[in-house]
Amino acid sequence: xxxxxxxxxxxxxxxxxxxxxxxxxxxxxxxxxxxxxxxxxxxxxxxxxxxxxxxxxxxxxxxxxxxxxxxxxxxxxxxxxxxxxxxxxxxxxxxxxxxxxxxxxxxxxxxxxxxxxxxxxxxxxxxxxxxxxxxxxxxxxxxxxxxxxxxxxxxxxxxxxxxxxxxxxxxxxxxxxxxxxxxxxxxxxxxxxxxxxxxxxxxxxxxxxxxxxxxxxxxxxxxxxxxxxxxxxxxxxxxxxxxxxxxxxxxxxxxxxxxxxxxxxxxxxxxxxxxxxxxxxxxxxxxxxxxxxxxxxxxxx
Ligand code: CP
Numbered sequence: 001x002x003x004x005x006x007x008x009x010x011x012x013x014x015x016x017x018x019x020x021x022x023x024x025x026x027x028x029x030x031x032x033x034x035x036x037x038x039x040x041x042x043x044x045x046x047x048x049x050x051x052x053x054x055x056x057x058x059x060x061x062x063x064x065x066x067x068x069x070x071x072x073x074x075x076x077x078x079x080x081x082x083x084x085x086x087x088x089x090x091x092x093x094x095x096x097x098x099x100x101x102x103x104x105x106x107x108x109x110x111x112x113x114x115x116x117x118x119x120x121x122x123x124x125x126x127x128x129x130x131x132x133x134x135x136x137x138x139x140x141x142x143x144x145x146x147x148x149x150x151x152x153x154x155x156x157x158x159x160x161x162x163x164x165x166x167x168x169x170x171x172x173x174x175x176x177x178x179x180x181x182x183x184x185x186x187x188x189x190x191x192x193x194x195x196x197x198x199x200x201x202x203x204x205x206x207x208x209x210x211x212x213x214x215x216x217x218x219x220x221x222x223x224x225x226x227x228x229x230x231x232x233x234x235x236x237x238x239x240x241x242x243x244x245x246x247x248x249x250x251x252x253x254x255x256x257x258x259x260x261x262x263x264x265x266x267x268x269x270x271x272x273x274x275x276x277x278x279x280x281x282x283x284x285x286x287x288x289x290x291x292x293x294x295x296x297x298x299x300x301x
Contacts, residue, residue, distance in 0.1 A: 003296045004114040004121045007130035008168050009194070013175035019295065020140050023287035026294070031064070037294055039066035040301035042097040046072045046089070047124065048104050053258055053282055054124045054133065058101050061289035067297065070097065085109070086116060093119050099296055102126075120296040128162045128222060129192075134257050135168030136288040139176060141281045142212060145253055149178035153209055155200075157183040157238055158216035158265050161190045162223055165257040169214060170197050181206060183238070187229070188218075203238050207247035214255045215240050215265045231264065240266045245275065253277050 008016055026034060043062045047055055062069045072092065074080075079088055089100060099120040102110050107127035114121040125131040146152055154173055160166040160182045167190070170180045174194055182193065183200045200206055207213075218229060240254065254266075254276045262268055271278060 002118065002120050003298065004110075005132055005292055005296060006111045006114055006121065006123045006126075008132045008135050008171040008175070009130070016136065016139065016172055016175045019136055019288060019291045020143060022291040022294070023136070023140055023284070026065075026290040027287040034064055034290075035066040036300060037065045038062070038297045038300055041065075041067040041099070041297045042070060043067050043099045043101060043293065043297070044070045044072055044092050044097050045124075046074070046092075046100055046102045048074055048085075048102070049125070051103055051124065053285060054103065054131075057282070057285040058122075058124060058133075058289050058293075061286050061293055064286070065290055065293055065297075066300065067098075067293065086113065089113055089117055093117060098301075099293070122292060122296055125164050127164065128190075128219075129164050129167050131164040131168045131257075133285065133289050133292055134165045135172035136292070137281055137285040138165075138169050138214065138255060138257065139172040140284045140288055141255060141277055142173070142178070143176065144280075144284070145277065146211065149173065149176040151177075151179075152211040153179045153181065154212045154214065155181045155183050155203070155206055155210050156214045156216065157203060157240070159188050159218045159223070160184045160216065161188045162219035163190075163216045165214075166190065166216060167192065170194060185234070185237070188223075204244070204247065207244060208249065210248050210252050212253045212255060213240065213248060214257070215260075216257070217259065217261045217265055235264060238265065240270050242267065242269050242273075245270050245273070248275075255281055257281065 059069045101122045101124050103124040104126050107129040110123035156166050173180050180197045183203050256278045
């Protein structure tokens with residue numbers, strides 16, 4: 001059976017929690033046992049936007065399950081000669097591959113491919129809409145920290161309008177019972193939020209009430225055409241400085257999906273400090289991507 005993962009909103013809370021639970025099992029499994037799970041399977045990476053964390057951790061996850069990765073070089077491909085994305089994917093599939101991990105700059109591009117292809121499609125981030133495996137790894141990070149999220153309050157701060165991470169995090173966190181607040185100036189708010197998620201414009205009054213804060217970079221590559229954001233004003237109002245971190249209760253943690261723009265949304269001392277879970281998030285990405293690949297590929301061949 002072909003199993004696509006295009007966003008978390010369409011799979012439901014039960015499945016989200018099942019992937020997180022399976023990620024914990026897979027990360028603790030002996031390597032020799034794990035490598036049999038997807039042995040003989042072939043996964044194609046098709047990244048039409050830059051990536052460090054997602055691309056490398058999907059590759060490591062596939063290898064740890066015994067699958068092979070074919071890293072499609074978009075710049076050296078016939079996409080440059082005008083071949084469509086659909087024809088490109090159909091061409092690759094004709095060679096007998098099993099799954100496609102795709103990052104694309106346009107919202108819904110993975111959904112459109114998933115409707116028209118034979119193999120599994122896994123969304124590694126589309127436009128400003130969804131980044132489902134980032135939502136899962138952020139949820140795993142929080143659950144590892146707090147046990148469960150009932151009664152926990154999490155702020156997602158910064159350019160939530162253009163952040164596909166925000167789109168998936170708020171679905172993942174609310175699925176596990178957390179209260180989620182999006183903090184941004186009015187021009188950086190987003191529309192597609194589930195019921196119960198609230199907006200705040202001011203960060204400082206919220207800080208003493210938080211269990212975790214997720215900082216986001218300003219996505220200049222997506223906003224320059226539509227608005228000129230005053231970076232100095234943004235920094236003054238939202239940057240997670242040491243002084244702001246001191247206002248968050250002592251058990252509260254700091255997260256960031258990366259890449260960070262140090263000195264803008266977060267300072268070095270906070271990013272590298274003892275309350276930062278930023279590199280823990282990266283490590284957990286491999287575990288959740290193993291869980292998703294196992295589910296999507298459906299075992300060894
Ligand atoms: N968090 C994230 O998606 O990072 P990359 O763009 O480096 O994959």
